[in-house]
Amino acid sequence: MSTCEQHQDNLLEFILDELPSAERRALSDHLSECEVCPAVAQRLRRGLALAATLPIEEPPASDTKAIMRAARERSGDASTSVTASTSMLPFAMTGRWGRVRAFLVRPQVVMATVMLLAVAFGAWYVPRRAELGQPPAATMTQPLVVASSGVSAPEEAPAGPDGGEDSAAGGAAQPAPAPPDTAARLERGLQAYGRSDYVAAIDELNAVVSAPDADEVAWTSAMHHLARSYQQNGDCASATRRYEQLFRRSPSYNRSNQAMLEAGTCYRTLGNEARARELLEVAAQDPATREAAQTELQLLGEPPRARRPARQPASRSGAPTAPTPSQRPRHSDAPY
Amino acid sequence: MTAPVDDPATDERLLSAFLSGDTQAFEVLVLRYRSPLYNLLLRSVRDPQTASDLLQEVFLRVIKRADKFHGSAKFSTWIFTIARNLTIDHARRMQHRRHRSLDVPLGAKEGDAPSANGTLVDRVVGTDVVGERAVDSQEIQRRVAAAVELLPTEQREVFLMRQLQGLAFQDIADVVGVPVNTVKSRMRYALERLQAALADFEDHLEGTR
Numbered sequence: 237m238s239t240c241e242q243h244q245d246n247l248l249e250f251i252l253d254e255l256p257s258a259e260r261r262a263l264s265d266h267l268s269e270c271e272v273c274p275a276v277a278q279r280l281r282r283g284l285a286l287a288a289t290l291p292i293e294e295p296p297a298s299d300t301k302a303i304m305r306a307a308r309e310r311s312g313d314a315s316t317s318v319t320a321s322t323s324m325l326p327f328a329m330t331g332r333w334g335r336v337r338a339f340l341v342r343p344q345v346v347m348a349t350v351m352l353l354a355v356a357f358g359a360w361y362v363p364r365r366a367e368l369g370q371p372p373a374a375t376m377t378q379p380l381v382v383a384s385s386g387v388s389a390p391e392e393a394p395a396g397p398d399g400g401e402d403s404a405a406g407g408a409a410q411p412a413p414a415p416p417d418t419a420a421r422l423e424r425g426l427q428a429y430g431r432s433d434y435v436a437a438i439d440e441l442n443a444v445v446s447a448p449d450a451d452e453v454a455w456t457s458a459m460h461h462l463a464r465s466y467q468q469n470g471d472c473a474s475a476t477r478r479y480e481q482l483f484r485r486s487p488s489y490n491r492s493n494q495a496m497l498e499a500g501t502c503y504r505t506l507g508n509e510a511r512a513r514e515l516l517e518v519a520a521q522d523p524a525t526r527e528a529a530q531t532e533l534q535l536l537g538e539p540p541r542a543r544r545p546a547r548q549p550a551s552r553s554g555a556p557t558a559p560t561p562s563q564r565p566r567h568s569d570a571p572y
Numbered sequence: 573m574t575a576p577v578d579d580p581a582t583d584e585r586l587l588s589a590f591l592s593g594d595t596q597a598f599e600v601l602v603l604r605y606r607s608p609l610y611n612l613l614l615r616s617v618r619d620p621q622t623a624s625d626l627l628q629e630v631f632l633r634v635i636k637r638a639d640k641f642h643g644s645a646k647f648s649t650w651i652f653t654i655a656r657n658l659t660i661d662h663a664r665r666m667q668h669r670r671h672r673s674l675d676v677p678l679g680a681k682e683g684d685a686p687s688a689n690g691t692l693v694d695r696v697v698g699t700d701v702v703g704e705r706a707v708d709s710q711e712i713q714r715r716v717a718a719a720v721e722l723l724p725t726e727q728r729e730v731f732l733m734r735q736l737q738g739l740a741f742q743d744i745a746d747v748v749g750v751p752v753n754t755v756k757s758r759m760r761y762a763l764e765r766l767q768a769a770l771a772d773f774e775d776h777l778e779g780t781r
Contacts, residue, residue, distance in 0.1 A: 245753070248760045249741075283763025286770050287735050290720060291713040295610035299624055300602055303631040307598045310635050311590065432660075470754060566661075567749045569633070569654040570640070 240272055247277050251284065418447045422454050429461050432566060434469040438462060445481075456486045460495055472502040476511075493522035497529050509536055583647035591638055601647075602631060608736035609655050615720055615732055616659040626658045649746045652733055656747060659729075712770075719769040727762035730755050 243266045249255040250263050267274055425440030444450055444458035463478035479499035482489065489495065497519040503512035513536055519529035581589075581600065589597035609630055613623040633654050641650065720728060726748075733739045733747065741759070745752040 245756070248756055248763070279767050280760065280763050283765075283767040286712075286716055286719075286766050287731070287763065289709070289712050289716050290735060291717055292607060292611055292736075293614055293620070295606050295627055296624055299610075299627055300606060302628055303602055303606075303635075304595065304599055306632060306635055307590070307602075308595050310638075311593050311595045311598070470750065566657050567653055567747070569650065569657050570637070 239266065240270060243267075243270070243273055244276055247273065248280055251277060251280055418444055418450050418454060421447075422450075422458050425458060425465075426461060429465055432468070434465040437465040438469065441465060445478075452486070456482065456489050459485075460489070460491060463495070464498065467498060467502050472505045475499070475502050476506065476508075493519045493525045497525045497532070500529065500532055504532065504536060512536060584641075584643050587634075587638055587641060587647055588643075598635075601634075605648075605651055605737075606631075609651070611736050612652075612655055612729075612732045613659060615717070615728065616725075617662055618721055622662065626655070626662065629658055630655045645746065646743060648737065648739060649743050652737070652739065652743075652747045656729060715770055716766070719766050722769070723762050723765060727758045727765065730758040731762040731766075734759055 243263050246255055246259055246263050250260060255263065267277065421440045422444045425437050425444060428434070428436035428440060441458045441462035445455055445462060450458065459478055459482045463475045463482060466472070466475035466478060476499055479495055479502070482495055483492065483499075486492070496515040500512045500515035500519060503509070503515065513533065516529045516532045516536070519525040520533060522529075581597070583601060583604070586597040586601050590601070606627065610623055610627045613626045613630075614620060617623055617626065630651060634651060641647070720731065723731060729748065730744055733744045734741070739747070741755045742752050745755045748755065
């Protein structure tokens with residue numbers, strides 16, 4: 237890492253006056269000598285000045301009232317804590333609707349509703365099962381096995397620029413060619429990726445791409461999602477190795493341009509601008525990835541600065557290549 | 573940045589007082605966090621009603637789980653983690669619905685004819701050359717808000733937690749579950765992106781300082 241890069245890592249804290257004194261002195265000395273870092277510092281200061289103008293909206297006063305009503309119910313009587321949860325907006329309904337709601341949540345009504353639904357489901361499902369001639373277990377697992385053939389993303393798979401693309405690969409009607417264990421691991425890997433559990437996804441998908449019995453479709457899907465998982469997990473070095481493996485083994489992969497866009501982004505993050513440009517220029521030929529790739533290329537094409545810091549990709553057009561909200565890891569919010 | 577309500581009691585002590593039956597203590601917590609949380613949610617989901625609903629859900633969860641809070645972490649990181657998880661859940665639910673495109677005019681439905689409202693992208697890019705007309709502070713605020721909403725999610729959440737509540741980078745790292753250096757990088761990228769998106773306003777800002 238160059239001296240400038242090391243110092244630029246501390247620039248924000250320097251500006252915010254949160255840097256320990258020793259590092260502060262070192263950075264201050266560097267800024268007085270460097271021709272590049274002062275400009276970066278200036279950009280950050282301007283960014284902070286703009287950030288300070290972010291308008292602050294006030295939440296509706298009714299929110300606070302509803303919250304406090306629930307708090308009082310909980311605090312006043314432990315037995316009303318359940319009521320507290322149901323009296324909160326947006327679910328709260330007062331007056332006539334409140335009485336209707338109160339009736340609907342009575343245990344007798346809830347139980348009766350559940351039983352009716354169970355009977356209705358049984359009436360629909362049993363004849364259907366007989367029509368299909370399949371045992372329930374097979375009916376339930378079949379879509380998963382199909383998905384695990386590597387051509388169908390799990391239900392929770394992100395819907396970013398690449399979202400849902402695999403389902404278009406045409407394998408939905410195909411039987412799962414991968415052996416059961418590999419197929420199951422691919423399925424688990426894709427599901428883990430879909431719920432943003434990248435560590436679990438990496439574990440499962442690594443097993444799939446290493447399996448000698450993985451068919452081409454399963455291997456390709458697993459390798460692409462493995463590379464993405466590494467990328468989402470912040471490990472671009474491992475991600476680019478997987479992308480390169482994917483490009484070498486499956487040059488005709490129908491999502492290769494998307495993969496090239498992602499890999500190009502990763503290379504840019506790593507500072508390998510030459511390889512990033514190479515891949516992004518290919519991705520820019522594809523209408524599906526052109527806009528995002530061109531945005532990335534523009535960022536590469538900015539006037540060179542000495543080891544400018546890597547940035548996450550995105551475009552003004554709203555076609556971010558960064559993770560979609562649903563790709564963010566969700567952490568337990570249990571009290572601690 | 574929103575300054576916290578001036579109250580010497582720590583969040584943890586207020587929560588403890590609430591568990592002992594002091595609802596006023598909880599009200600102080602609500603007043604401390606309602607605005608930063610609402611703005612975090614609003615800039616994440618872009619819909620005031622949804623943000624309002626989620627805000628209440630955040631506090632509802634705090635109320636329901638308060639007695640399980642043992643104080644081994646900060647209340648602030650806990651409540652922001654709840655808010656963040658709710659935005660993730662919301663985004664997942666929205667995946668199954670048709671998304672509002674950033675290129676659709678604001679206030680219009682997709683498929684509608686173009687209107688003069690402009691899109692979120694337009695709000696950031698702007699349609700007027702600065703200098704050809706007076707730039708008022710509201711215009712700057714609108715474009716800053718739009719630029720923040722267009723930040724990549726990872727950068728936006730870090731930016732908002734820092735900007736709205738002044739959370740320490742380490743606390744944000746605890747909420748997001750990434751190393752603190754990653755949080756700092758995301759904040760830096762967010763600021764650079766903001767500066768680049770609104771470069772045409774810099775002269776004006778310089779003049780107002």
